[in-house]
Amino acid sequence: MKLVVAALSTLFLAALGAYWSGLRVNTTHSLPVGFYLDIDAPVERGSIVLACPPAGLATSAAQERGYIGSSIGCPDNTQRLIKRVVGETGDLVSPTEDGLTINGQLIPNSKLIQADSEGRSLPVFFTRPTVLSPGQVLLMGDTAISFDSRYFGPVERYQIRAVLRPLWTW
Numbered sequence: 001m002k003l004v005v006a007a008l009s010t011l012f013l014a015a016l017g018a019y020w021s022g023l024r025v026n027t028t029h030s031l032p033v034g035f036y037l038d039i040d041a042p043v044e045r046g047s048i049v050l051a052c053p054p055a056g057l058a059t060s061a062a063q064e065r066g067y068i069g070s071s072i073g074c075p076d077n078t079q080r081l082i083k084r085v086v087g088e089t090g091d092l093v094s095p096t097e098d099g100l101t102i103n104g105q106l107i108p109n110s111k112l113i114q115a116d117s118e119g120r121s122l123p124v125f126f127t128r129p130t131v132l133s134p135g136q137v138l139l140m141g142d143t144a145i146s147f148d149s150r151y152f153g154p155v156e157r158y159q160i161r162a163v164l165r166p167l168w169t170w
Contacts, residue, residue, distance in 0.1 A: 030141025034169030058123040087138030094129040125153040
């Protein structure tokens, strides 16, 4: 029994050390599954970021439905998300039948999904063309099934916790 406790304690301390050194694990399908590392880099279009989703009905529903988990990392105890920055302050985000466009360019995999796998309707944030306000960014996953800004809207830059670099993904 002592050996099991010692082994579990060692694993816990190793995991805690990895976390404090900036190692992050993505287990979702929004971006490639794998290990990511916090880096000292500016938040800009194309950056992969660790961010808190905005508080609101869409995020609350996502948590209740199990799309995202709970964590102490965000003010409303929602799980931090790993997403890609696809839009920045001043960009025009427009909904179309094919998905969202930014300044007239279609974002890949951005077509809105009307319902989840259990038939529950999904929120729609962008119902008309919207210009991102100062300090706002648009976050998207690389896959069509990502829970991202299509559903919860833009994110304020202060909600971004880190810029990440893929370390080992599959």
